[in-house]
Amino acid sequence: CVLKASQKRRPLSRLLEQLLRNLEKRDPNQFFAWPVNDNFAPGYSTIIKRPMDFSTMKQKIDDNEYKSLNCFISDFKLMCNNAMKYNKPGTVYHKAAKRLLHAGLKQLTPQKLRPLGDILT
């Protein structure tokens, strides 16, 4: 039988796409949807050496660049920590990043992920 395109994807890719969709729901304002633009954020590219955003993470999934769940989680943390580094505490972006990081990591605990079985081993 011919598998649908989605079923052809590697199991890890399909899992990461699902996790990414759930993380994106925690960013309703889409502050983290696209790379931060220096025009909106003066000096961003000199302060933040390794930018990261959800669209880049999606592309990395599609390019099979994530070899493990931990690499995916590291990029998620990097994205949030960049925002907490560049934006001063109290700003809308700093607060959004802190909330996103905590909400996201709760979704990525072993207890939440265990049901997904040996895909992660």
Ligand SMILES: CC(=O)c1cc(-c2ccccn2)c2ncccn12
């Ligand atoms: C995530 C982040 O640091 C961010 C996103 C944005 C952003 C996100 C969407 C549209 C416009 N700007 C932003 N603007 C100024 C300073 C920081 N930011």
